Amino acid sequence: MALPRISKTHQNHWKSIKPINTNALDDPSLPSEVTHISDGLISIFTKEPFSQDNPELKIFASRLTTKEVESVLNGLKSWKVAHSFFTWASHQGGYKHNCYTYNAMASHLSRARQNAPMKSLAMEIVNSNCYMTPGALGFMIRCLGSLELVEEANMLFDQVRTKRLCVPNSYSYNCLLEVISNSGSLELLEKRLEEMRNFGREFDKYTLTPVLKVYCNAGKFEKALNVYTEMHEKRWVDAHVMSILVSSFSKWGEVDKAFDLIERMEDHKLGLNEKTFRLFIHGFVRVSRVDKALQLFDKMRKSGFSVDVSLYDVLIGGFCKNREIEKALSMYSEMKELGIRSNVGVLTKLILSCSDQGEMIRMLVEGQEDFNEEEMLLLYASVLNGLVDNGSVDKAYQLLQAMMGKDSDADPVVNKLQPVKKKVRPTNPLFEIVIDGLLKIGKLDAALILFEDMMRSGCKPNVLIYNNLIDELCKSNRLEESYKLLREMEQSGIEPTHFTHNSLFGCLCRREDDQGALNLVKEMRVFGHEPWIKYSTLLVKQLCKQGKAVEACNFLDNMVEKSFLPSIVSYSAVMNGLFNIQEVDRALQLFRDISARGYCPDVVFYNVAINGLCKAKRVSEAENLLNEMVMKGLVPSVVTYNLLINGWCKNGDVDKAVTCLSRIVGEAREPNVITYTMLIGGLCNAGRIDDALMIWNNMAKIGCAPNRITFNTLVTGLCKCGRTAEAVVYLREMEEKGMKPEIPVYSAVMCALISKLNLPSAT
């Protein structure tokens, strides 16, 4: 019998609920039948377009078992695909889900944070009378909990018990308690705990941990202390328990109460052990209460525990963060007096909190006493990184210059660094940190100069530095210099990556240099580097925007010649461009050719064609395309319907447009503000103002807020039909909402008012 084995440590890692593969647990080598069927199903369900009529699917359906369903679910990446497979499986005759397939689905939904389907899943389990092992129930409860579906978790728990689908054990209860505890509901938790006791279920560490958590979070210190005492007596207190104590107290800003609690623990002879001391010290520093951390630190030493550099590291770090530099420095000397050797981490923190640069250098020089050359380099790297991250790139730059002994008389830093300079010369990583820092704040030229220095000092730049420099040069449209660097890197024996090439490719595409782009692509082919879709598409879109759709077509054809197949995305863009310059036949040719070339037209590709046909007043052909896509198993989007609605409205078929609205709703999709605006506009133009107003009211009912364009459409429409008084009302409403009507709308209202000689209100 396969039980879902959730390791106990899982309870501490609430967020990561991983699918439990009972197949794998049962038998590490799955029967080949299961593998074959599940691989086949995965491939069918991930293939687009998905077709219910796939003959293979029917064969699989007849032999479907829960083992396979579970294996498929665990093998699918997308929760949506998993969900549609799960639903499909539910409908296959002779097949019934079990608790493991439900859990595999729940695991997907929990990770994808899909509350609504998760709720239905929980209901489905109960309705289908699915038997659950106590472990499986626990797992499902945790999935519900991870989406904060506390009520649902409780309901499921009670329902499976009353329907005798499961006899919850301690583990099931522990899972429920943890969910309740995370929701902070103290009363419910106490109720369940009582119930658990009445049912004779044993308590363990994982029962009391959520209890402790809920009391801590609710500020019930007395009760928390009682639970803690019980746990301590039973030796259940671990690092997790301690961190709950510290973090929940600090969450409420109750650091002093937390400290109180610790002191009272001591009164109760619950002396802290070394691990606990360390945990609390870290916890207090984390909430910026170094004072309390220091008090504990002293207590710890008095209790005879030894302290080490890592504790000093935490405390010094805390003081530095609080900008209490004096205290940090005094801790540092105390540490050294005790003969504890400093480390790179401690010194970095101190150096980074020096406000004065001279001070900083002094600390670096001091580091030499403790560190060898290798460690000094680490220290420099760490300090430079810190400076860059703090936004003090300039300081980092100066420090590096000083290390190189750059003579600048005006700079006192250099002299102070003299004693250091002899020992450490900047190496590759140090240059990289500063060059990257300079690039990030847009100081490209400074970065280039430093790059030259780096080469001169005999360092060999790596591919990363080259890539970053080339990328920034390309972003600044400095193409010639980019090419120069590319050649340089090639000559020094560093092979460009596809990132290098695509930086250049992107620059050429932005420049609309199709020839240059094609030449580069030729070069890229030698390395097997694919040009990125986003850049080819960018070039195509830019050309199309200027009416050069034919050139864009040629560009894509040339890419094909160079044996790089452009993506369907680029083809959508170019087809749209062709429609826009009224090359309708050529666009349709492209539309028809695409499948023959092995592409799978998707929803957007269809949308572009539908839009093009509607704009060319060939609405019935557009309707045919809608039917065609549905037949192929594609699911039209709201945009698809919007495009057709617009087509009908503009071509005297408003009724069809209105019918389409119910179709959208019927298919459980949400019409958007564009849908409504088009319909209102269409109805107004057809003189059907009252229908337009009805749509307007519907919109409000489903909570879709009209925007500036919707108001404009309605106001203009009302004016055109002579309903000026109402137009003024909506105009006012619009202004109240802070939307600015445009001049044409005002003038429409004015004209209407004037024509009615209703001058006084036209102000």
Place this chain on the structure above:
DNA sequence: GTAGGGTTAG
């Protein structure tokens, strides 16, 4: 460290 691009209203 790279992608997720293409389609809709006055």
